[in-house]
Amino acid sequence: GMLTALSNRIGDVAFLLAIAWMLNYGSWNYIFYLEIMQNEFEMLMIGSLMMLAAMTKSAQIPFSSWLPAAMAAPTPVSALVHSSTLVTAGVYLLIRFNIILSTSWLGQLLLLLSGLTMFMAGLGANFEFDLKKIIALSTLSQLGLMMSILSMGFFKLAMFHLLTHALFKALLFMCAGAIIHN
Numbered sequence: 001g002m003l004t005a006l007s008n009r010i011g012d013v014a015f016l017l018a019i020a021w022m023l024n025y026g027s028w029n030y031i032f033y034l035e036i037m038q039n040e041f042e043m044l045m046i047g048s049l050m051m052l053a054a055m056t057k058s059a060q061i062p063f064s065s066w067l068p069a070a071m072a073a074p075t076p077v078s079a080l081v082h083s084s085t086l087v088t089a090g091v092y093l094l095i096r097f098n099i100i101l102s103t104s105w106l107g108q109l110l111l112l113l114s115g116l117t118m119f120m121a122g123l124g125a126n127f128e129f130d131l132k133k134i135i136a137l138s139t140l141s142q143l144g145l146m147m148s149i150l151s152m153g154f155f156k157l158a159m160f161h162l163l164t165h166a167l168f169k170a171l172l173f174m175c176a177g178a179i180i181h182n
Helices: 002-023 032-035 041-057 066-072 076-083 088-096 098-102 108-125 133-149 155-181
Strands: none
Touching: 002 041, 002 066, 002 088, 041 088, 041 098, 041 108, 066 133, 076 133, 088 098, 088 133, 088 155, 098 108, 098 133, 133 155
8 A cells, every 4th residue: 555655646746746837827728828839848848747647647667566566455445446546547647638748759758668568567467376466467458558559649549448448347356356255
């Protein structure tokens, strides 16, 4: 629990810094001034902070250790963390800020890190014996896939994958909980 809380505090700080930086423009409706400020340093910094926040929430490579460690929680708690609330917040945040990713080098960096996350989680799941950790690593691999889809500019496909992942991962947790209970 402490690893999860401390890892996500980094993303919370980055998110609050981006909010404070956007307040300098007079509003938080960044869509209105995104075309004007598209190649400016300030917009790149806001995009970098939002990407850092999303990477900590969605457990991408430098911050990926908290997601399998959070599986020590009871199954209903870990089901909420993995399928519907915490890990999907980062992907949804980047879906909202998808224009910043496609107009700068941030999308290429996210593609590299999400590809590494996908590979690391898939490889780690092959050598794991605990059922809940296998589910956690499959979630991590799917999050890497969502982030890589998003970094290539297909934000509608990433949103569709996010919704179907939440539904089927919740069903998977119901089945795993029944197996563990029996």
